[in-house]
Amino acid sequence: MTSFDFLIVGAGFAGVTMAEQIATRLNRHVLVVDRRKHIAGNMYDGFNDAGILVHLYGPHIFHTNNKRVFDYITQYTEWRNYQHRVFAYVDGRFVQFPINLNTMQELLGRSFDPEQMNAYFESVRAKDVTVRNSRDVIVSKVGEELYNKFFKNYTKKQWNRYPDELDASVIARIPVRLNRDDRYFTDVYQGLPKYGYTRLFERMVSHPNIHLMLGVDYREIKGMVPYQKLIYTGPIDEYYDYRFGALPYRSLRFVHETIDQPFYQSVGVVNYPNDYEFTRITEMKRLTGQEHSKTTIVYxxxxxDGDPYYPVPTEESKERYRQYAGLAEQDDGVLFLGRLGTYKYYNMDQVIAQALSVFEKEIVTKYSHS
Ligand SMILES: Cc1cc2nc3c(=O)[nH]c(=O)nc-3n(C[C@H](O)[C@H](O)[C@H](O)COP(=O)(O)OP(=O)(O)OC[C@H]3O[C@@H](n4cnc5c(N)ncnc54)[C@H](O)[C@@H]3O)c2cc1C
Structure with a gap:
């Protein structure tokens, strides 16, 4: 049986970045196994029956301020320039989100400049709040009314918990802008891979030292494939047979609908904080720029239940993760990486950055000469 230097579980950005580095920089052999039948992890995209390019696991927009990550990934793709814009459907109208001067104008029916918006927030925000949870973050910034319109029910739908039951970090990422910048992200580098994420991944794994085994669960081959080191980007609790209990995740059910008209909505994503059971609708062509007489939207x-997408950040789950991380620290045979391996909400650029840095710290030093 072939012997590999490394066995990598998971063909998302964590696993494939690591495989690419090991293959190209150390000239070592890697087997990448994924239980899905495809590479690219959650970034996987492909053409549907109507011929429209869709993201199978939710809309993915690449954005980063990290030049090193951007330069690294740019070796494997050209880019489509895309600045992500989101509307929220609130009080029967579509308004820009994150909240900015235009949003306030639309909602409150009078014009705002930065000073007036500041003064408004100052008059409505909850004062003397010790920020302990996501509700505290928002009401101490924008007050009850905007909290109720934009955040309270969206969070309840998304997490099945109200913001006061969730760690402050969950909503802390969402900015409020004292200008008219209506872009969802303001990172220096933004875009979508010109020919899709799957093509980008195909290029990353196209190296003679990288071997793929798709549609196979690690547990099916455990003990059967010899290797020196295991790199695991699947769920850490599953790896340790849930011995401290399962780490909670929130999942999503995606419902795709193809409509016989060129466009459905005017921006890539529309959030529905207070209406309907779905949280948002994405129109894929708005992201990809594809020209087609029909359009596909995704609810x-x-x-x-379902694939593990979002780690649920409560004190209890963090404590449980710490127990698993403690086991991992003492386990020399395996390295955990990625969103599932380290139980952390990471964007793509953060996962790539983590893989590049773990490669330098843990792999280059130990495996470049042996
Ligand atoms: C709905 C949604 C939208 C998102 N949008 C964005 C965005 O716009 N921009 C952004 O930067 N980030 C976005 N993200 C985050 C992005 O998806 C993650 O950063 C990325 O997927 C992390 O890569 P990963 O390699 O850690 O994990 P994954 O992509 O999940 O890859 C892990 C792989 O491991 C495999 N695996 C697990 N266990 C096993 C096993 N036992 N045996 C074999 N294989 C196994 C899985 O099948 C999976 O393919 C979004 C996430 C979601 C859920």
Whole structure:
């Protein structure tokens, strides 16, 4: 049986970045195994029956301020320039989100400049709040009214918990802008791979030292494939047979609908904080720029069952993760990486950055000469 230097579980950005580095820089052999039948992890995209390019696991927009990550990934793709814009459907109208001067004008029916918006927030925000949870973050910034319109029910749908039951970090990422910048992200580098994520991944794994085994669960080959080191980007609790209990995740059910008209909505994503059971609708062509007489939209319904997408950040789950991380620290045979391996909400650029840095710290030093 072939012997590999490394066995990598998971063909998402964590696993494939690591495989690419090991193959190209150390000239070592890697076997990448994924239980899905395809590479690219959650970034996987492909053409549907109507011939429209869709993201199978939710809309993915690449954005980063990290030049090193951007330069690294740019070796494998050209880019489509795309600045992501989101509307929220609130009080029967579509308004820009994140909240900015235009949003306030639309909602409150009078014009705002930065000073007036500041003064408004100052008059409505909850004062003397010790920020302990996501509700505290928002009401101490924008007050009850905007909290109720934009955040409270969206969060309940997304997490099945109200913001006061969730760690402050969950909503802390969402900015409020004292200008008219209506872009969802303001990172220096933004875009979508010109020919899709799957093509980008195909290029990353196209190296004679990288071997793929798709549609196979690690547990099916455990003990059968010899290797020196295991790199695991699947769920850490599953790896340790849930011995401290399962780490909670929130999942999504995606419902795709192809409509016989060129466009459905005017921006890539529309959030529905207060209406319907779905949280948002994505129109894929708005992201990819594809020209087609029809269009595909995707509804997202949050659920507890299904693929693990979002780690649920509560004190209890963090403590449980710490127990697993403790086991991992003492386990020399395996390295955990990625969103599932380290139980952390990471964007793509953060996962790539993590893989590049772990490669330098843990792999280059130990495996470049042996
Ligand atoms: C709905 C949604 C939208 C997102 N949008 C964005 C965005 O716009 N921009 C952005 O930067 N990030 C976005 N993200 C985050 C992005 O998806 C993650 O950063 C990325 O997927 C992390 O890569 P990964 O390699 O850690 O994990 P994954 O992509 O999940 O890859 C892990 C792989 O491991 C495999 N695996 C697990 N266990 C096993 C096993 N036992 N045996 C074999 N294989 C196994 C899985 O099948 C999976 O393919 C979004 C995430 C979601 C859920």
């Amino acid at each position: 997202e319904y949050p659920t507890d």
